[in-house]
Amino acid sequence: MKKERSAMINSDLSEPWAFGHNMTINVSYGDFFSSFPTHWHNFIEIIAPLSDPYSVQIGNETYALDENSIALIPPRTLHAITRSPGHPHLIIQFPNTVLQQFHDFVQYRRILYGSCIFQAQDPGFEENPLSILLKILEYSEKDLPFKELHMYELLLHFFIIVGNLNLCIKNQLSDRKTPRQKAEDQKFDSVTNYIYEHCTEKITLEKTAAFAGFSKYYFSRIFKEHYQMSFPEYIASLRVAKAAELLENSSLSILEIAMRSGFSNLSSFNRAFKEVNHCTPSQFRKMADFSLDF
Numbered sequence: 001m002k003k004e005r006s007a008m009i010n011s012d013l014s015e016p017w018a019f020g021h022n023m024t025i026n027v028s029y030g031d032f033f034s035s036f037p038t039h040w041h042n043f044i045e046i047i048a049p050l051s052d053p054y055s056v057q058i059g060n061e062t063y064a065l066d067e068n069s070i071a072l073i074p075p076r077t078l079h080a081i082t083r084s085p086g087h088p089h090l091i092i093q094f095p096n097t098v099l100q101q102f103h104d105f106v107q108y109r110r111i112l113y114g115s116c117i118f119q120a121q122d123p124g125f126e127e128n129p130l131s132i133l134l135k136i137l138e139y140s141e142k143d144l145p146f147k148e149l150h151m152y153e154l155l156l157h158f159f160i161i162v163g164n165l166n167l168c169i170k171n172q173l174s175d176r177k178t179p180r181q182k183a184e185d186q187k188f189d190s191v192t193n194y195i196y197e198h199c200t201e202k203i204t205l206e207k208t209a210a211f212a213g214f215s216k217y218y219f220s221r222i223f224k225e226h227y228q229m230s231f232p233e234y235i236a237s238l239r240v241a242k243a244a245e246l247l248e249n250s251s252l253s254i255l256e257i258a259m260r261s262g263f264s265n266l267s268s269f270n271r272a273f274k275e276v277n278h279c280t281p282s283q284f285r286k287m288a289d290f291s292l293d294f
Contacts, residue, residue, distance in 0.1 A: 023148050025155075026093040027140035036081040040278065042248065042287060044099070046092040046158075047071040047081070048120075048133055054083030056117070063117045070120055070129060072162065074113050076244070076277050090137060094155065097248060105159075106196065112159060114166040124165045132158045187212050188226050199238040200262035205231045239263060240276045247285045254281050 038057070047056065053066045057080040058073060065071060073079050075096040083089070099105040105112065120130035136154045139147055177185070191212050195203065208231070209219035223231050243261040246252055252260070258269035258281075273281050 024095055024098065025140075025148060025151055026091075027137055027151070028091040028093075029137055029140075030088050031085055032089075032091075035083060038078055038080040040076055040078050041093075042075050042244070042284070043093045043095050044075055045071075045073040045079075046090075046133065047073065048090040048130060049083070050087070050089050052084060052087030052089065054081065054089075056081055058116050061116075065117065068120045068130065069117060070133070071117050072113065073116065078278075090133060092133060092136060092155075094152075095248070097245065098152065098155075099159065100245065108163055108167070110192075111166045111170060112163045114170065118162070118165070122165065124168055125161055126164060127157075127161050129158055129161055132161075184222065187214075195235070196238065199235055200242060200260065203235060203262075235262075236272045237276060240273050243269065243273060243281065244277065244284060247281055254285075257281070 047065075048070050049065045049067055051067050053064065056063050056065055056071050056073075058071070059078060063069075063071070118129075120128050132154050136151050136158075139151050139154070144150070191208065194211055195208060205220060206216050209216045212219055214222070220231060223234075227234050229237070239262040243257050243263075246257045246260060250257070254269075255266055258266055261269070263269035263272070270280060273279075273284070277284055279287075
């Protein structure tokens with residue numbers, strides 16, 4: 001499905017995008033723009049330059065991409081693209097809710113998104129991921145029964161091989177760690193599951209530290225080393241993600257969503273949500289309305 005794109009960015013840096021053709025996936029191939037300013041969106045985006053090198057800024061990092069590079073951009077992540085016109089490239093976009101239905105994705109989310117940029121010719125891949133993306137492009141341009149299912153089948157395969165490589169890298173790094181570091185990693189795997197299961201409840205640093213078998217102060221310090229954010233920030237990010245899912249997929253009131261996501265009041269919910277998503281819950285719901293039509 002070829003689709004012309006332009007840099008339409010709202011004042012809150014969000015990119016509005018309605019998926020057309022009664023499908024929940026966009027496949028864009030062509031010479032769309034010379035650059036795309038800093039923005040974010042609710043869906044997952046995969047970018048492949050294919051021929052013309054360009055740079056992608058994801059968060060605070062800038063990466064140089066070549067014809068063998070693939071950029072995997074998580075939802076609600078600020079990013080920008082700079083490139084020269086004259087060469088086609090490939091962009092694939094689809095709602096985050098598709099993958100969130102799978103427990104494996106939730107459990108290994110940090111591993112799947114462990115690297116935003118990778119090389120398709122990395123010998124660690126069991127299969128060239130770029131060839132999978134090109135197959136998705138091929139399906140998008142055909143009129144076939146079960147076309148969308150075929151495309152998602154390939155997308156799931158893409159995430160499996162990316163996840164396997166990132167998991168392999170994680171295990172290799174783990175082999176270099178001391179027994180004490182490995183034991184802490186195992187505990188934090190349990191902590192991750194514990195927090196995810198209880199994040200919408202009244203979960204505290206003290207209670208979670210006790211679950212992990214650490215003192216409150218030691219746990220607070222090593223938690224930040226593992227997650228690159230404080231315990232309250234991590235809990236808030238999970239609750240905001242839960243709220244975003246409800247905003248996209250339910251007609252519940254904003255207050256009800258705040259309560260179900262673990263927030264004690266509407267003001268703290270609005271503040272935390274805007275800090276993560278750069279917009280209010282109401283603005284987010286308006287941008288996500290397209291997903292309720294599928």
